[in-house]
Amino acid sequence: MIAALCVVVLAAILLLAGTRLPGLTSASDGGLCRVVTGALAGMVLFHLLVTLLDLAGLRWSVLSLGPGLALPVALAVRYAPRSEDQRRRLPSDLGWGDQTALLAVAVFALVALTLWVTTSDFFYHWGTKGERFFLAGHVDYGFLSRSWGWAVHPDYPNLLPELYAASALLAGRFDAPAQMLWSVLFFVLLLAAAREALKPAEPWVRQTGVALLATATAAFALRQQFAGGADWMPALALLAAIPALARQPDDAGDLQIGIAAAFAAASKVEGVMLAGLLVLAQLARRPVAGRWLGGIRLLRLAAPTVLVVLPWWIEVRRYHLFTVLATGGLTRERVQAALPALLDVLNHPVWHGFSYAMLLLPLLALRRRTRPLALVIGGQLAFYLWIYLVAAFDTRFYILTSFPRLLFHLLPAVLVGVLAGKSQGHQGLQGLQGREAADGTELLCP
Amino acid sequence: MIRKLILGFALAWAIAALLLETGRALAGFDDRGQSRDEVPYWRFGTPQVDELDRCLNLVRQRVPPGRVVVFASPADTPETPETPDHEFFRWRWAAYLLPRWEVAPLQDPTISRTAEYLITWRRDLEIPRLAFLAGDPGIPGCRLYQVRKAVP
Numbered sequence: 351m352i353a354a355l356c357v358v359v360l361a362a363i364l365l366l367a368g369t370r371l372p373g374l375t376s377a378s379d380g381g382l383c384r385v386v387t388g389a390l391a392g393m394v395l396f397h398l399l400v401t402l403l404d405l406a407g408l409r410w411s412v413l414s415l416g417p418g419l420a421l422p423v424a425l426a427v428r429y430a431p432r433s434e435d436q437r438r439r440l441p442s443d444l445g446w447g448d449q450t451a452l453l454a455v456a457v458f459a460l461v462a463l464t465l466w467v468t469t470s471d472f473f474y475h476w477g478t479k480g481e482r483f484f485l486a487g488h489v490d491y492g493f494l495s496r497s498w499g500w501a502v503h504p505d506y507p508n509l510l511p512e513l514y515a516a517s518a519l520l521a522g523r524f525d526a527p528a529q530m531l532w533s534v535l536f537f538v539l540l541l542a543a544a545r546e547a548l549k550p551a552e553p554w555v556r557q558t559g560v561a562l563l564a565t566a567t568a569a570f571a572l573r574q575q576f577a578g579g580a581d582w583m584p585a586l587a588l589l590a591a592i593p594a595l596a597r598q599p600d601d602a603g604d605l606q607i608g609i610a611a612a613f614a615a616a617s618k619v620e621g622v623m624l625a626g627l628l629v630l631a632q633l634a635r636r637p638v639a640g641r642w643l644g645g646i647r648l649l650r651l652a653a654p655t656v657l658v659v660l661p662w663w664i665e666v667r668r669y670h671l672f673t674v675l676a677t678g679g680l681t682r683e684r685v686q687a688a689l690p691a692l693l694d695v696l697n698h699p700v701w702h703g704f705s706y707a708m709l710l711l712p713l714l715a716l717r718r719r720t721r722p723l724a725l726v727i728g729g730q731l732a733f734y735l736w737i738y739l740v741a742a743f744d745t746r747f748y749i750l751t752s753f754p755r756l757l758f759h760l761l762p763a764v765l766v767g768v769l770a771g772k773s774q775g776h777q778g779l780q781g782l783q784g785r786e787a788a789d790g791t792e793l794l795c796p
Numbered sequence: 797m798i799r800k801l802i803l804g805f806a807l808a809w810a811i812a813a814l815l816l817e818t819g820r821a822l823a824g825f826d827d828r829g830q831s832r833d834e835v836p837y838w839r840f841g842t843p844q845v846d847e848l849d850r851c852l853n854l855v856r857q858r859v860p861p862g863r864v865v866v867f868a869s870p871a872d873t874p875e876t877p878e879t880p881d882h883e884f885f886r887w888r889w890a891a892y893l894l895p896r897w898e899v900a901p902l903q904d905p906t907i908s909r910t911a912e913y914l915i916t917w918r919r920d921l922e923i924p925r926l927a928f929l930a931g932d933p934g935i936p937g938c939r940l941y942q943v944r945k946a947v948p
Contacts, residue, residue: 450811457818465840466825470885473892481895496898497906501888524895526840558803562810569813572821575839702813704806 353525354463357517361389361535367423368392374609376602379593381440382546386539386590387606390613394654395422396516397509397616400489401661409487410519441545447557451541451564458537458568462530462577472526472578475502480514481524495669504671507662509616510580529578536582537567543589544766547596551770559769563762566704574700574755583617584624584759588726589766591628595722596770599637604650607632612654616662620730620759625655627729631722678742688738691749698754705754707761710768720771727760727767835885845889851917851938852893854930858940859913861896866914866943868902868921886917911943 368374369388399418400410408414444452461467469476479502482490489512494504513532518524544563548556571577591610594603611628614621629651636642666672678684696705711731714724734756738749824831831842838844855865869886884901891899900907902914914926918937926941 454814457814461818461821461825464825466828467821468840470836470838474885474888478888478892478895481892485895493898496900497910498900498904501884501891501901554800555803558800558807562803562807565807565810565814569810569817572814572817702809704810 353517353521353523353528354531356520357528357531357535360513360517360520361532363419364392364396365389366392367395367419370423370426371395372426373602373605375606376597376600378597379602380546380549382542383593383606385440386543386546386586387609389535389539390587390590391609393509393513394609394612394616394658395419397512398657400512400516404488405661410483410516411487412519415516415519445553445557447559447561448545450561454561454564454568455534455537455541458571458577459531459534461572462533463527465527465530465577467572467575468526468530468577469575469579471580472529475506476510476579477514477526477529478502479508479511480518480529483508483511483515484518484524487519489665491665491669491671494671499671500673503619503673504669505666505673506580506619507616507621507658509613510583526578533571533577533579533582536586537571540567540582540586540589540762543586543592544762547589547592547766547770549593555769559766563765566702567758567762569702570700570704570758573702574758576755576758579755580617581755581758584614584621585762587611587614587617587621587624587628588730588759588763591726592723592763592766592770595628595631595726596719599632599635600639601637601647601650604632604637604647608651608654611651612658615655616658620734620756622659623733624726624730624759625659627726629655631726634725635722677740680739684739684745687745688735688749691746692735692753694750695753695757698750700754701757704761704765705757707765707768708757711764714764714767714771717771720767723763723767723771727763731760835882835889838885838889847935848886848889848917849893851932851935852890852915854932854938854940855894855897855913855915858930859897862898863912864898864900864910865894866900866902866904866907866911867891868914868916868919870919890915890917908946914941914943915939916941 365385365388368391369384371388371391374387374391375384396415396419399415403410403414403418441448458467479490479494482493486493489508493499494502510532514524514529517528517532521528541560541564545556545560548559551559576582587610590613591607594606594610597603607628611625614628615625632651633643633648637647640647696708697703698705708731711724711727714720714727734753738745738753741748825841828839828841829843831839831844833839833842833844835844859865867887867890869883869890872881872883883903887899887901900911904910913929914921914923916937916939917935920937921941925944925946927944929940929942931940932938
């Protein structure tokens with residue numbers, strides 16, 4: 351119970367830290383956008399802090415992490431101009447779809463806390479690394495660089511094990527059930543991001559969309575044993591980026607994309623690719639104001655990802671942690687093995703048929719507003735397919751054992767993108783913002 | 797109208813899927829004591845994991861934290877080509893359950909130099925360098941050894 355409380359407390363601190371940062375939202379963004387982007391920013395900030403402590407040779411502790419997180423927040427509160435968007439309101443008009451979604455989250459959370467639906471990757475590497483880092487008080491490169499360290503994917507970015515370790519530090523011990531709450535948190539943020547992205551939709555579509563995403567995700571997560579893993583994080587980063595990708599680039603949108611990209615890059619190796627695609631998709635578009643490739647714009651978009659990727663890359667090189675992916679080149683045999691395997695994944699029982707929503711991806715490319723999202727999802731999908739086609743593994747086995755899970759990075763965004771994109775023709779973001787403000791049906795954002 | 801019908805049907809389908817999976821998960825959890833799953837499908841709370849955890853108590857009780865402990869379990873054999881890597885998965889479970897020790901696989905090429913202790917689970921090993929320390933008679937093949945230094 352104490353350990354679970356520590357996870358909640360740490361998550362709240364990171365949320366608070368992230369939402370205090372200036373310039374995260376634009377006038378058209380709702381309170382949920384501030385919460386989601388703030389939470390991602392808080393976690394990225396936390397990752398940068400522990401990276402800095404590691405570089406300085408300082409052991410993680412409540413004493414080193416506390417002031418480390420408090421300092422930038424205090425500076426932001428003291429010196430950053432306080433704008434109206436910091437008092438953005440959260441929706442209080444919870445509809446039937448929101449309530450269904452909360453019920454789905456509760457069901458997943460209760461089962462996840464039993465550890466019965468914990469992913470095997472939790473004890474193969476995510477959880478093992480989290481506990482080792484907790485015991486060591488830093489990212490334990492000695493452990494990762496052991497000759498048998500290849501089994502824990504030592505070259506993966508470490509945000510998730512760092513979160514595990516930090517909440518264990520607060521609690522004084524590593525408690526596996528409590529760590530499942532991070533997956534629950536990512537699930538909640540995923541739904542919050544989806545609701546924000548669906549804000550322009552008709553209320554019925556918005557409620558159905560949120561409920562559909564929540565129930566389908568919970569069903570998948572229970573069947574796939576999805577608790578405790580990092581695959582929630584790229585999916586969350588992608589969903590969090592949708593509102594910014596759907597409107598003409600502005601300063602806040604650039605920063606939102608930059609933070610979502612950094613969060614993706616800190617979560618998984620695949621996330622580094624996703625980060626690059628997100629930044630490129632935003633950079634390819636001319637901003638509302640300012641120079642297209644201005645220094646400040648580049649800083650907002652790319653600096654968070656560079657700050658995350660550069661130290662990771664240096665340490666991985668320094669300790670020779672890259673687990674080389676054996677490539678065998680593109681061959682006819684691999685293509686012939688891959689196609690039926692991909693079809694089998696679409697029919698995989700873990701997805702209950704919702705995997706076929708990937709076939710809606712071309713619809714995103716048809717609409718101007720969702721075209722950047724289509725580019726990102728298409729690029730990431732092409733990246734996965736390319737790896738499958740050139741990796742010198744049993745192609746069919748490789749696809750069947752990993753692609754059902756990797757599809758989760760993309761499917762929620764496809765679903766939300768299709769629903770939001772369809773609706774944006776009916777109602778502009780600004781119009782909805784105005785209507786909600788007039789209704790006065792909102793709560794103050796933290 | 798057609799869009800609402802499609803969305804409504806998809807939602808009904810997803811709710812049915814969630815009910816099905818919740819029931820399946822809870823039934824599996826209730827029956828976890830009877831689980832006979834192979835190691836790739838082991839979960840927390842199943843008899844296999846509990847037995848392995850009990851066996852690893854030998855390490856917790858007798859080996860100082862931080863030492864290199866080799867874990868050996870039944871080897872994957874060519875007779876079971878459909879179940880390769882079981883030894884690997886058992887080793888990963890052991891490593892998770894012993895976070896304070898450096899748990900190494902028997903197959904690691906550096907192990908003859910780095911090994912300090914060795915624990916077996918459901919496996920008998922005859923290696924001259926092993927000095928028997930302790931065993932758990934309630935668990936087949938659960939023995940802890942100290943590894944003698946290799947003679948140069």
